[in-house]
Amino acid sequence: MWFKNVRVYKLSAPLSTDVGAWEQALAEFKFTPLSAQEAVKTGFSFPLHPSIKQYCHACGHLQFFAVKRQEKILPAAVINEEMQPKVEAMELEKGRPLSRKEKQSLKEELQLSLLPRAFSRSSLTQGYYDPENQWLVINSGSAGKAEDVLALLRKALGSLPALPWLDNHKLNANLQLWLQNKALPQGFVQGSDAELKAPDEEGAKVKFSNHLLTADEVQSHLQDKLVTSIGLEQAEGLSLQITDDGALKRLKFHDLLTGQNDELGWEDLTARLDADLLLMASALNLALLSISQQLAAAD
Numbered sequence: 001m002w003f004k005n006v007r008v009y010k011l012s013a014p015l016s017t018d019v020g021a022w023e024q025a026l027a028e029f030k031f032t033p034l035s036a037q038e039a040v041k042t043g044f045s046f047p048l049h050p051s052i053k054q055y056c057h058a059c060g061h062l063q064f065f066a067v068k069r070q071e072k073i074l075p076a077a078v079i080n081e082e083m084q085p086k087v088e089a090m091e092l093e094k095g096r097p098l099s100r101k102e103k104q105s106l107k108e109e110l111q112l113s114l115l116p117r118a119f120s121r122s123s124l125t126q127g128y129y130d131p132e133n134q135w136l137v138i139n140s141g142s143a144g145k146a147e148d149v150l151a152l153l154r155k156a157l158g159s160l161p162a163l164p165w166l167d168n169h170k171l172n173a174n175l176q177l178w179l180q181n182k183a184l185p186q187g188f189v190q191g192s193d194a195e196l197k198a199p200d201e202e203g204a205k206v207k208f209s210n211h212l213l214t215a216d217e218v219q220s221h222l223q224d225k226l227v228t229s230i231g232l233e234q235a236e237g238l239s240l241q242i243t244d245d246g247a248l249k250r251l252k253f254h255d256l257l258t259g260q261n262d263e264l265g266w267e268d269l270t271a272r273l274d275a276d277l278l279l280m281a282s283a284l285n286l287a288l289l290s291i292s293q294q295l296a297a298a299d
Contacts, residue, residue: 002280005141005249009162011134022056025156031068036116040071047126059277066126067149072118141249166246170295175227185294191231196221237283
């Protein structure tokens with residue numbers, strides 16, 4: 001379970017570290033499959049592996065969890081194709097064009113009738129609670145998906161005083177410095193990707209990929225644009241893209257990390273997954289600490 005994109009939230013008050021209490025609380029909101037008439041459903045599922053029936057899995061001092069989302073797929077083209085003859089028939093019957101409200105009502109009725117025949121797709125969003133750093137780390141680059149996970153956690157646990165882990169104003173100022181190769185977080189060097197955007201209404205954008213970021217053609221854009229994301233790399237840790245809203249994307253863990261547990265094999269599935277989780281979380285936490293400490297030092 002090597003996370004690919006993360007959203008991080010800082011807690012203003014600690015959560016319980018009683019794994020049994022977490023297990024019971026999350027099980028109350030466990031995932032159950034969609035019924036014929038439901039369009040979308042979420043619930044807690046097993047974070048480690050489908051065969052390991054734990055809603056909260058303790059690994060070292062960390063507590064892992066996962067939220068499963070299942071939704072019916074109703075392509076707009078299918079709905080429109082089914083809807084057109086119904087609209088035409090109703091307009092012929094009424095002798096006038098249908099109003100927007102009438103079309104919307106017809107569309108909603110049609111969607112309900114199509115749901116039992118629709119395909120469904122599922123996704124699993126994992127995360128962990130780190131009581132030492134008071135972080136919730138969600139394996140998603142989407143703010144919406146991460147907030148959905150937090151909402152379900154809040155419902156299960158009763159309280160969740162969580163806010164984004166970084167101050168946006170400080171982050172935005174530091175992104176400008178990092179593109180100038182100044183005041184980088186400890187252990188990191190510049191990557192080769194960056195995106196900038198003009199702050200005016202037009203919002204002109206420029207994107208550099210696999211590029212030397214200290215080159216003049218990159219640096220010149222700092223005169224009239226703000227950095228919205230930049231790549232950072234560690235020598236033997238991980239590489240990432242940090243965005244101006246605090247998301248970490250395109251996480252890539254070094255082969256020296258991901259290969260450390262290969263000798264363990266997969267005979268003991270839980271032991272192997274635990275070993276990989278601890279490696280992943282340790283490397284990720286070090287990166288998070290380095291970035292957050294650099295921003296704190298900028299006060």
